[in-house]
Amino acid sequence: DQQVKQNSPSLSVQEGRISILNCDYTNSMFDYFLWYKKYPAEGPTFLISISSIKDKNEDGRFTVFLNKSAKHLSLHIVPSQPGDSAVYFCADNFNKFYFGSGTKLNVKP
Amino acid sequence: DTGVSQDPRHKITKRGQNVTFRCDPISEHNRLYWYRQTLGQGPEFLTYFQNEAQLEKSRLLSDRFSAERPKGSFSTLEIQRTEQGDSAMYLCASSLVTGFRTEAFFGQGTRLTVV
Numbered sequence: 629d630q631q632v633k634q635n636s637p638s639l640s641v642q643e644g645r646i647s648i649l650n651c652d653y654t655n656s657m658f659d660y661f662l663w664y665k666k667y668p669a670e671g672p673t674f675l676i677s678i679s680s681i682k683d684k685n686e687d688g689r690f691t692v693f694l695n696k697s698a699k700h701l702s703l704h705i706v707p708s709q710p711g712d713s714a715v716y717f718c719a720d721n722f723n724k725f726y727f728g729s730g731t732k733l734n735v736k737p
Numbered sequence: 738d739t740g741v742s743q744d745p746r747h748k749i750t751k752r753g754q755n756v757t758f759r760c761d762p763i764s765e766h767n768r769l770y771w772y773r774q775t776l777g778q779g780p781e782f783l784t785y786f787q788n789e790a791q792l793e794k795s796r797l798l799s800d801r802f803s804a805e806r807p808k809g810s811f812s813t814l815e816i817q818r819t820e821q822g823d824s825a826m827y828l829c830a831s832s833l834v835t836g837f838r839t840e841a842f843f844g845q846g847t848r849l850t851v852v
Binding site for chain 1: 741743770772777778779780781782785792793828830838839840841842843844845846848
């Protein structure tokens with residue numbers, strides 16, 4: 629039973645454009661969501677989070693949107709940079725962390 | 738460096754051998770998690786501790802896996818009689834739980850290869 633789903637295994641965008649990564653969740657009890665970035669051979673690094681009392685949270689080039697009625701969240705990266713190329717995981721924190729399967733982002737120079 | 742530390746970074750072992758991994762969390766963090774990740778998948782939950790108490794263990798975890806966190810500080814994850822299917826990246830994370838939701842910080846992971 630996959631609690632958090634990322635349906636796009638990969639995404640390729642041009643440098644300077646917007647990257648949009650999507651995530652769906654199944655459990656309405658989930659109320660705190662996170663995005664992690666992972667480079668090969670390293671552990672995931674926390675990027676940004678959002679509580680269900682909000683529908684948007686911004687941190688520099690990164691913005692996370694939460695649509696509770698659709699049980700959907702998205703991560704926007706604007707402008708995208710080649711250094712953003714990594715695997716991105718969405719996660720929920722409900723005692724432990726449930727992770728999606730990840731989306732590999734490739735930002736082309 | 739005050740982040741989460743894992744040792745060793747890499748481990749190659751023969752099938753049937755026992756292996757033990759160590760995790761040192763961020764010192765003030767009260768919660769510690771173990772995850773396993775295989776290629777193309779997200780981190781899969783194994784177990785977590787609140788201080789020294791093991792609060793939950795994944796149903797998918799066989800009896801060959803055991804974890805401890807004596808005194809609520811570092812933690813060890815032991816795999817007995819390793820199998821080739823145990824080959825994966827083993828990730829440790831820690832967080833400070835105070836009643837509010839917060840992020841977890843991950844270590845660099847231990848890459849296990851069972852040959």
